[in-house]
Amino acid sequence: MTPGTLISILLLLVPGIASIFYFRNIRMATVAAAALDEILSVLLFWIMPPQGFFFVDRTTDVFIFMITSIYLLSSIYSLRYISDRNATGLKQPTYYLLLNLFAVSMLFSAQINNYGLMWVGIEATTISSALLIMTEKSEESLEATWRYIIIVSAGVTFAFISIILIYYSFGTLTVSTILSAGRTNTLFVRVAVSIALIGFGTKVGVFPVHTWLPDAHSEAPSPVSAMFSGVLLPTALYVLYRIFQIDPITSLFIWFGTISIVAASLFLGYQARYKRMFAYSTMENMNLALIGIATMNPLGIVGALYLLISHSFSKAGAFYSSGSVLRSTGTKDVANVKGIAKKMPITSAALLMSSLGVSGTPPFGTFFGEILILYSMVLVNAVPEFIIVVIFLVFAFVGINLNVSRMIFGSPGDNSEPGRLMPAVSLVASIVPLAIGAFFMVVNNAIL
Amino acid sequence: MNYDSIVYLISASILVSAFYIQGQRYIMSMIRGQLVQSVLIAVASFLLAYLESSTDLLILGLLILILRGVLITYMLETRMPSRKSYVFEEGVNVPYLFLVDLVFIVIAVFIIYSIIFSSLVPISQPGNSSTLLFPLLLFFQGLFLITSRRSTFTQIVGYVEEENGLVLLAIFLLPVPIIIEASVFLDVLALVVISSVITVEKATHERMEELRG
Amino acid sequence: MLTLILETAVQFIFVILSAPLFAGIFARFKARVESRRGPSIFQPYYDIFKLLKKETLVPDGSSILFRYVPYVAFGVYCLIALIIPVLIPVPIIFTASADFLGGAILFSFAAFLKMAAAMDSGSNLAAMGVSRLASFNFLGEGALITVFIAVSLITGTDNPYTTNQYLVSNPSANITLVHVFATLAFFMIFLYETGKIPLESSGLQELGMIDESLNYEYSGRLLAVNKWSSYIKQYLLGSVLLNVFLFPWGLFSTSPYFLLDIPVMIGKWLLLIFIVMIIETTLAKVRLFKILDYLAVAFTFSILFLLLSEVMH
Numbered sequence: 001m002t003p004g005t006l007i008s009i010l011l012l013l014v015p016g017i018a019s020i021f022y023f024r025n026i027r028m029a030t031v032a033a034a035a036l037d038e039i040l041s042v043l044l045f046w047i048m049p050p051q052g053f054f055f056v057d058r059t060t061d062v063f064i065f066m067i068t069s070i071y072l073l074s075s076i077y078s079l080r081y082i083s084d085r086n087a088t089g090l091k092q093p094t095y096y097l098l099l100n101l102f103a104v105s106m107l108f109s110a111q112i113n114n115y116g117l118m119w120v121g122i123e124a125t126t127i128s129s130a131l132l133i134m135t136e137k138s139e140e141s142l143e144a145t146w147r148y149i150i151i152v153s154a155g156v157t158f159a160f161i162s163i164i165l166i167y168y169s170f171g172t173l174t175v176s177t178i179l180s181a182g183r184t185n186t187l188f189v190r191v192a193v194s195i196a197l198i199g200f201g202t203k204v205g206v207f208p209v210h211t212w213l214p215d216a217h218s219e220a221p222s223p224v225s226a227m228f229s230g231v232l233l234p235t236a237l238y239v240l241y242r243i244f245q246i247d248p249i250t251s252l253f254i255w256f257g258t259i260s261i262v263a264a265s266l267f268l269g270y271q272a273r274y275k276r277m278f279a280y281s282t283m284e285n286m287n288l289a290l291i292g293i294a295t296m297n298p299l300g301i302v303g304a305l306y307l308l309i310s311h312s313f314s315k316a317g318a319f320y321s322s323g324s325v326l327r328s329t330g331t332k333d334v335a336n337v338k339g340i341a342k343k344m345p346i347t348s349a350a351l352l353m354s355s356l357g358v359s360g361t362p363p364f365g366t367f368f369g370e371i372l373i374l375y376s377m378v379l380v381n382a383v384p385e386f387i388i389v390v391i392f393l394v395f396a397f398v399g400i401n402l403n404v405s406r407m408i409f410g411s412p413g414d415n416s417e418p419g420r421l422m423p424a425v426s427l428v429a430s431i432v433p434l435a436i437g438a439f440f441m442v443v444n445n446a447i448l
Numbered sequence: 449m450n451y452d453s454i455v456y457l458i459s460a461s462i463l464v465s466a467f468y469i470q471g472q473r474y475i476m477s478m479i480r481g482q483l484v485q486s487v488l489i490a491v492a493s494f495l496l497a498y499l500e501s502s503t504d505l506l507i508l509g510l511l512i513l514i515l516r517g518v519l520i521t522y523m524l525e526t527r528m529p530s531r532k533s534y535v536f537e538e539g540v541n542v543p544y545l546f547l548v549d550l551v552f553i554v555i556a557v558f559i560i561y562s563i564i565f566s567s568l569v570p571i572s573q574p575g576n577s578s579t580l581l582f583p584l585l586l587f588f589q590g591l592f593l594i595t596s597r598r599s600t601f602t603q604i605v606g607y608v609e610e611e612n613g614l615v616l617l618a619i620f621l622l623p624v625p626i627i628i629e630a631s632v633f634l635d636v637l638a639l640v641v642i643s644s645v646i647t648v649e650k651a652t653h654e655r656m657e658e659l660r661g
Numbered sequence: 662m663l664t665l666i667l668e669t670a671v672q673f674i675f676v677i678l679s680a681p682l683f684a685g686i687f688a689r690f691k692a693r694v695e696s697r698r699g700p701s702i703f704q705p706y707y708d709i710f711k712l713l714k715k716e717t718l719v720p721d722g723s724s725i726l727f728r729y730v731p732y733v734a735f736g737v738y739c740l741i742a743l744i745i746p747v748l749i750p751v752p753i754i755f756t757a758s759a760d761f762l763g764g765a766i767l768f769s770f771a772a773f774l775k776m777a778a779a780m781d782s783g784s785n786l787a788a789m790g791v792s793r794l795a796s797f798n799f800l801g802e803g804a805l806i807t808v809f810i811a812v813s814l815i816t817g818t819d820n821p822y823t824t825n826q827y828l829v830s831n832p833s834a835n836i837t838l839v840h841v842f843a844t845l846a847f848f849m850i851f852l853y854e855t856g857k858i859p860l861e862s863s864g865l866q867e868l869g870m871i872d873e874s875l876n877y878e879y880s881g882r883l884l885a886v887n888k889w890s891s892y893i894k895q896y897l898l899g900s901v902l903l904n905v906f907l908f909p910w911g912l913f914s915t916s917p918y919f920l921l922d923i924p925v926m927i928g929k930w931l932l933l934i935f936i937v938m939i940i941e942t943t944l945a946k947v948r949l950f951k952i953l954d955y956l957a958v959a960f961t962f963s964i965l966f967l968l969l970s971e972v973m974h
Contacts, residue, residue: 114628116625116628117628117631119628119632120628124635124638126639127638127639131642145646154591157587157611157614158587160614161587164617164621167622168622453836453838456838457836457838457841460838460966467965471954542957543953543954546957546960549961550964553965558968
């Protein structure tokens with residue numbers, strides 16, 4: 001078999017092998033597996049498998065890189081965050097096992113060349129991630145887990161109807177065959193794509209089926225939230241993108257994206273808990289990326305990719321620093337966290353940079369992604385949506401940064417840094433988007 | 449022999465079982481009702497397999513019988529607390545729910561059906577598209593069951609009912625390849641297992657202060 | 662013309678005179694199944710004659726309504742007896758007075774009259790019965806009317822005679838979806854309207870408090886007329902169930918063979934009594950609030966399959 005196919009298969013097998021160490025040191029095995037996967041995904045940029053069982057092109061590469069990077073960061077962060085004292089719902093080895101399965105299912109969904117199996121992969125991500133939410137057992141986390149399972153499964157089940165319709169129209173479910181078959185404008189294909197928007201959009205965070213998002217993100221432990229925001233949602237967006245390519249209904253997708261951004265900004269405005277706030281920010285960013293993809297304009301798609309990858313790192317950094325804050329202050333409310341700048345310098349720096357990153361501040365990579373997407377919106381004459389989106393992006397920006405600065409600055413409390421590993425990871429995660437932004441400017445200056 | 453009416457009758461019986469589940473207050477009866485439903489779907493699959501001489505549908509029917517009918521019922525039954533037949537759900541007002549159910553279904557299903565599905569031509573025996581009404585009804589009935597009840601078990605049964613609706617759609621319209629169907633079944637099974645882990649801890653779902661907004 | 666008059670007379674007299682007989686047969690069968698000897702099958706006739714000879718008392722505050730409604734209700738039921746195919750499968754003289762839907766509404770009208778009269782008596786128990794009856798009837802009447810409309814979906818016309826002939830000549834129409842489920846719904850409504858277990862138990866041990874309670878304040882001649890109306894109503898509903906839904910075969914329409922219809926109807930009724938008796942003796946009366954569940958199910962069946970059959974054509 002070709003080296004490309006070998007790499008793809010290895011990507012899937014490695015976390016699985018790490019899980020065999022369940023009874024021994026699965027923690028280190030997981031970290032090693034994640035590191036190995038990261039190297040493999042970088043290799044995938046140059047050695048791609050041919051289109052047969054797997055379907056990998058440049059876009060897929062970006063997503064796979066995202067998945068493995070956040071997987072690596074989360075597994076390192078979990079080493080310190082998840083300890084026997086607070087993992088009451090799951091035992092530690094089970095947590096790592098589920099984390100590995102989660103990563104495998106997402107890598108599977110991203111690479112496989114069959115819509116039906118993509119659907120199976122997405123369902124598998126629900127299965128493996130559901131139990132992760134209730135790692136710290138409490139009444140709220142159980143309720144959040146249950147809502148996640150039911151809402152997401154109902155939505156994804158609805159998406160299966162679109163898979164059936166696709167099969168009915170084309171006679172096959174292979175992605176490469178369908179995409180190269182050219183555009184067919186029958187009613188069924190349109191209906192299939194629209195149903196997929198609602199169905200898979202449940203996982204992406206499209207209004208009105210986004211309701212599981214804030215609950216799951218706020219109740220799950222921080223590394224899991226980072227994986228949700230940074231990996232799960234983009235993977236679902238990737239699957240939606242592949243279905244969208246069959247018959248692009250640009251205006252429908254752009255309108256749904258706009259409405260979701262409006263909803264996210266409005267909800268974000270009155271959140272009193274910082275993790276929920278970041279969850280709504282994820283929803284907003286995902287929908288912005290959805291709009292960028294929906295414009296079917298090269299600028300829009302590139303912008304969406306920049307946005308997604310910078311956002312994954314920023315949001316992961318935001319959740320990691322929130323986790324450190326939670327560990328040392330013990331509260332989830334914004335109002336009860338004051339002035340952590342003095343005693344927790346690294347965490348505050350990471351938190352500040354991450355929140356600037358997710359709200360789209362220059363020179364972070366998210367800003368450049370947003371600019372490209374907004375520009376492509378104007379190019380496809382989506383002017384009313386453009387105006388609405390800009391207004392509400394400003395709202396969201398103000399909302400997030402106001403809350404974060406309230407938390408960081410002000411009269412100092414007396415918390416202390418919880419160890420050194422967790423802040424370090426969060427700092428690394430929040431600096432990467434800066435690097436991406438810098439990379440973007442260099443590339444553009446070189447071209448322009 | 450006119451097979452059309454038999455297919456319609458089986459589909460209607462599946463629908464009746466869905467309404468039976470909707471009207472139940474006792475959880476055991478709901479689980480049994482779901483068993484009946486899965487068996488009826490398997491029967492429909494066998495019937496269509498015979499009519500179209502397709503072995504795919506035969507295997508599908510067997511899979512449904514084993515994975516849905518036997519395994520899921522077994523899983524659900526073993527997770528119930530020991531005094532099984534007395535597990536009762538409080539505050540369920542059946543006639544009111546039935547009436548709301550009717551309204552919901554009429555609006556959702558008939559509108560969707562007339563816009564979209566009436567132009568589909570299924571491969572299976574009664575060659576008109578009206579058989580597709582039943583899977584759609586089943587799907588929305590499952591959705592309504594989830595939204596109208598508060599007990600975890602009921603919501604699991606509602607989810608299985610939704611999946612049953614999808615399987616029925618695949619059987620009537622065009623059977624999706626077996627690999628995919630088998631994976632779907634295994635997925636559903638895993639989901640039921642996971643859900644049953646949760647039901648041990650949490651049996652009802654009320655509104656929660658912290659998860660609002 | 663002569664045949665027509667003869668048919669009308671036969672149907673009218675048969676329905677009115679034989680209605681109590683079926684109630685009597687039913688009571689005796691049920692007693693036999695329960696290992697009792699049971700009353701004679703003509704017992705309802707003896708009861709009616711006895712009541713006709715007794716003194717009629719009326720409550721103090723009641724008005725004309727109370728005293729004359731029994732006769733009016735009896736008259737309504739007699740009119741219905743000429744509209745629907747209870748004996749002769751072809752239309753007779755007064756059949757065109759109302760169609761099938763009109764028949765259903767006439768049933769509701771008679772029930773309403775009886776309820777108004779019972780309320781007029783001013784008695785507490787009658788008022789309780791009326792309130793129960795009214796709250797259950799809102800689902801029951803809805804289901805009844807829907808079922809009668811469902812009949813028209815099979816043939817495209819509201820005429821039960823046409824439906825009867827259609828079902829006789831196309832046997833496969835009998836297992837269409839709308840027909841099967843309309844039959845089920847109508848059977849459930851039949852059990853409710855005639856006050857059988859599992860909905861209402863009246864007779865040996867207790868006085869059923871839904872339908873029977875309407876008769877609570879009546880005595881003497883008025884009570885006799887009321888009881889007779891109930892028997893006629895039971896016969897009418899059962900015959901519609903048999904002739905239009907369950908078992909449309911076996912009726913003759915030409916002269917003089919229509920006289921053979923009498924034994925045929927008796928035979929069919931025996932079948933119906935047998936089925937109802939199995940249900941009565943195996944089930945127990947359900948609690949009052951569950952009657953609403955039962956009626957909701959009947960209503961759901963009838964409406965759902967009405968809509969389904971509309972969409973499927």
